[in-house]
Amino acid sequence: MHKQCQCGTTMGLELRKVIFAGKVEILHVPVFSCPSCFSSEVLQHVTKDIKELLQSLGDNPAARRISFARSNELAEIIRKLVLEEADNPNVDWQSSLEERMELRINLLLDLYRYARSLGDEDWMNDVEKKLTQLSGFTSKSVFTNTKN
Numbered sequence: 001m002h003k004q005c006q007c008g009t010t011m012g013l014e015l016r017k018v019i020f021a022g023k024v025e026i027l028h029v030p031v032f033s034c035p036s037c038f039s040s041e042v043l044q045h046v047t048k049d050i051k052e053l054l055q056s057l058g059d060n061p062a063a064r065r066i067s068f069a070r071s072n073e074l075a076e077i078i079r080k081l082v083l084e085e086a087d088n089p090n091v092d093w094q095s096s097l098e099e100r101m102e103l104r105i106n107l108l109l110d111l112y113r114y115a116r117s118l119g120d121e122d123w124m125n126d127v128e129k130k131l132t133q134l135s136g137f138t139s140k141s142v143f144t145n146t147k148n
Ligand SMILES: [Zn+2]
Pocket: 005, 006, 007, 008, 009, 034, 035, 036, 037, 038, 039
């Protein structure tokens, strides 16, 4: 999982704690960071969901700590991947990520069909939202510098 920084160095994908409004801590935010010039950016694919999460907290949020992985499928997949493969020196992050995303999407599609067979619209909407968080993200987009 790499991306080219503007300074030419390869950036790494990692999960970070990001603090908003000086008091709201959001854990497990996928971020690209550069080990050379220390610039970093939130993964574009999740910025919309982070904005929504912040908006849901209102104008004057109380101090709290939230895990972004609890409301975002992609962050959750990366969180588990990092957790389970951290000690594996031979892990191929890109194919592991792709594999896990594919498994998760298949599971969600099964759930969606099941929810539809029950006529449970709330459940269908919930699963659909999760699928949207994963669709459109390919690890190829991770390799392209889309900043400019
Ligand atoms: Zn850099």
